[in-house]
Amino acid sequence: MRLATIINLAYGATVLLTLASGTTMLLASNALDRERAAVAQREQLDRASADLGKDALVLSEHARQYIITGHAADLEAYDREFARLRADESRIRKLGDAGAGVDEIGAVLDAMRLAETLHDEQRTAIDAQRSGNETQARAIVFGAPYERQLDRVEEQVDRFQDRLNRRIDADVGQATGIARLWRTTSAIVLVATGLLFVFVLAFVIRLRVLRPVVRLSDVVTRLAAQDYAAEMPATDQIDEIGDMAHAIRVFRENGLERQRLEEEAKDDRATRDLLSRMMQRLQGADTMRDLTEVVQRFVPEIVQGMSGILYLHDRHRNAMVERCRWKLPRHSRSEFTPIACWALRRGSSHRPEGAMIDVPCDHLDRIPGAIVNSICLPLIAQREALGLLYFEPIADAGERSATPETYMQMLAENISLAVASLRLRDALREMAMADPLTGLANRRQLDTMLDLLLAESERSGQTVSAVMLDVDHFKRFNDMFGHDAGDLVLREVGAVLRDAVHDGGLAFRYGGEEFLLVLPAVGTSGAIDLAEQIRQRIAALHLVHDGRPLGAVTASIGVANTPDHVAGGRLVRAADAALLHAKQHGRDRVIVAVRDGEEEDAA
Structure with missing residues (x-):
């Protein structure tokens, strides 16, 4: 599996675990918010119910104060408080908005009905006081029935608060448990994320990255020093490290190929230099003896993997006669007629072996079941056959690269020109002498x-x-x-x-x-x-x-x-x-x- 795939999977798993951890943390936070909301609701309902009991006591106190003093100011205070309570019709809606349940609101309504009964008795007592019947008025607001009714209002408010406390405590406990569960889950997910991260570091970086990179680093160092003999470590990873190893292997192969091409270019320059010097020496040759010495010295260096013979045409006998040889050729005769060589017949190079199958020349020794891989290059100038360059491979050629046939053709052309020049010079000398x-x-x-x-x-x-x-x-x-x-x-x-x-x-x-x-x-x-x-x-x-x-x-x-x-x-x-x-x-x-x-x- 590729490193990118492993890392992407690990990244995806980490993202999922992180999302899961965040989700659990959000859920835990929501549970805590529910817990806080439940506590806040209880406080709000407590205040609302406490206001209900307190209002009943305040209104009762104003009524009793007016019965005792008979002052109009106390009556006005009672009327104002009673009007305020009458006008506050949203009390029950506020309790519902605050989160009170149906049973709880029912308890509040019972308390309010009891408070209404107290209001009726208070109005009766106030009316008695206005009519001058203070004793009746006192008997109503200070009597035992009135006290019992006031206590029932307080009991109803206490019952509402008890129900409220039980429900709120249950909600808080449930929210606390859920919050604890989600916190635990979040911690487990965070631990799993950490373990996954550690696994990715240990497996991917150490096993899949560090070890192969350490092995490849030595190869890269040697390749940087142009030591292309460095052997590539075997790796079958199908990942980025494998791609890197493949790229380094390709770089090494390219380096080896470039090195080979540089060696070929160096050999090519050396061959061209030898050809150039040979041409200069041929131009300075005054006799055929000089020419044969130049050929015998330079040609073996230019065509290193082959032995050969230089033949020149004897006009008087119409024969190709050997003038010099190098590296002991074995398969060609020292003298033969021009028609015995296909190169001289055709006026172009002839090679019976190689990529193109051809007929061997008659001046070669016949080997049963084999054909000599010879090369015959005619020496031609002004459409006249002056001689022949003959090559055959030597047994101990080894790994030496073959000389391009283009250079061999150049050899033949330059020797042809030199022979033609010497013969022309001899002819002119003979004409002058x-x-x-x-x-x-x-x-x-x-x-x-x-x-x-x-x-x-x-x-x-x-x-x-x-x-x-x-x-x-x-x-x-x-x-x-x-x-x-x-x-x-x-x-x-x-x-x-x-x-x-x-x-x-x-x-x-x-x-x-x-x-x-x-x-x-x-x-x-x-x-x-x-x-x-x-x-x-x-x-x-x-x-x-x-x-x-x-x-x-x-x-x-x-x-x-x-x-x-x-x-x-x-x-x-x-x-x-x-x-x-x-x-x-x-x-x-x-x-x-x-x-x-x-x-x-x-x-």
């Missing part, structure tokens, strides 16, 4: 790369060989067949050189019809063998332009090596000098540079 006709590196790139190779050679002691090549009689192709034919010859020679150095060498267009090969970690004999292969392959070219065969194409080649022939700073000049000797000795041949201190050529 490459010969547009042959596709080989140009003289500018030679200067940069040669310095690096020579410095590495001095540090590590490895050899560097240079092969200088010049197309024999190149001007003939331009003069006889036109510049387009000359360009065709240069492109084909460039293709031979590019194919010859695919194992680590570098091919450059040195200028005009001259080409240079730089071969790190290749000795003199290896360089000579490669130069001879190149010469033979060029000689084997059969070129046709506009339906006309261009004839034989030959090349003169000079070979130099550092440190076998010259120091690193004079490597290119030594190869160029060997090329000049090849031209002077008949062209279409390979000449090796002269060692420092020697004067003869080596063929």
Whole structure:
């Protein structure tokens, strides 16, 4: 039962008991008023009856005084008193109004009739006195019959007062008893009211209020200190205390939820900060190696509950190739074709498990009876698939909350932009460093790369060989067949050189019809063998332009090596000098540079 109901019932009972107590007190007061009224009535009737007896005596005294003295003044006094009594017709009504009963009024009427008889005798005596018969007059008012009649009047008045006293005493006794009864009842009701009040205080305040409030106060104190781990005491009261406990429980749950949201907001801010720093680092990356280091450092911190792999698209092989991984992913291959991934096919994220059922990608290991809960995020820029971000859950993820897929999409977008930016930068660099006709590196790139190779050679002691090549009689192709034919010859020679150095060498267009090969970690004999292969392959070219065969194409080649022939700073000049000797000795041949201190050529 609710406290309000208990208190209302107690309040209602208290009000009823108070009303009952007040009613009994009013009834007791009414009984006392009746007692006082009865006493007052007796006094009033006593006075009225006493006046009746006194009037009879007074009138008798005036009559006797006139008989004795014969004075006219005494007669006038008698007449005045007699007239007053005759005029007072309301005497009997006053007695009735005062509360006299019928029997009592009857007794008064008897007394008044006796008094009337006395009046008649008094008038007879007065008339006798006027006529001079004083003896008769005296005999009437002073005789024994007159005295007995006067005594009867007094007896009748006494009888009236005796009846009156008995009745009044009975009324007073009854009123006193009723007043005592109502006083006792009022006292009992007051005691019951007090007991009810004490019960309400003891039961409601102590048992239903104080104990639960004491238990809840500790919880409230801890909640006020934002200690939401405080356990709520069990309470099944369906009252205001129960409502209070429910409100505190709701407050605690809201606090826990607010705490959880604050933690999520804190994690969200940390994730956004990591994303922001990652974006800054990606923008500063100059090479793919820098990019993969940034991805491998930041992505595991942003997507903490999952392992993953970064794939980049190899255009030459049309394959997605793994560039880096984190937290040991187990279910995806290190290399696969783009069509093996549904994310790359569709151009959007793909997740075979979760809320939406989907098809697993072919680059995943098939687990009998299970599907890997993987996430594939394509790296797309300018409608071109540049790579793939792959995630899979790790076994010891624990209670870590999942990273929102929005942030994972942001990761993919930023990495896509960074990869696209690097590829564009590399393409621009290649365009700036490459010969547009042959596709080989140009003289500018030679200067940069040669310095690096020579410095590495001095540090590590490895050899560097240079092969200088010049197309024999190149001007003939331009003069006889036109510049387009000359360009065709240069492109084909460039293709031979590019194919010859695919194992680590570098091919450059040195200028005009001259080409240079730089071969790190290749000795003199290896360089000579490669130069001879190149010469033979060029000689084997059969070129046709506009339906006309261009004839034989030959090349003169000079070979130099550092440190076998010259120091690193004079490597290119030594190869160029060997090329000049090849031209002077008949062209279409390979000449090796002269060692420092020697004067003869080596063929």
